[in-house]
Ligand SMILES: [Zn+2]
């Protein structure tokens with residue numbers, strides 16, 4: 001595994017990240033062409049970088065990571081918390097475990 005840029009920081013606390021969870025895929029319903037309602041875009045979000053503490057919390061289900069899809073943000077944060085644009089972070093589909 002190649003190490004990524006050292007300035008990668010935890011999406012929740014800003015401390016140096018030690019782990020990156022696989023990014024969820026998200027299909028955006030809105031399109032570039034307002035005349036075509038069926039237009040959708042699947043985006044692959046960036047890895048969820050987490051520090052050791054928060055990666056444990058997320059794996060244990062004690063904490064959820066949300067995503068703000070506002071163009072000004074497009075960042076992860078703690079689910080339900082307000083993002084920089086003022087909208088709360090939305091729930092993402094968690095990676096399935098079976
Ligand atoms: Zn953290």
Ligand SMILES: [Zn+2]
Nearest residue numbers: 068073083085
């Ligand atoms: Zn936002």
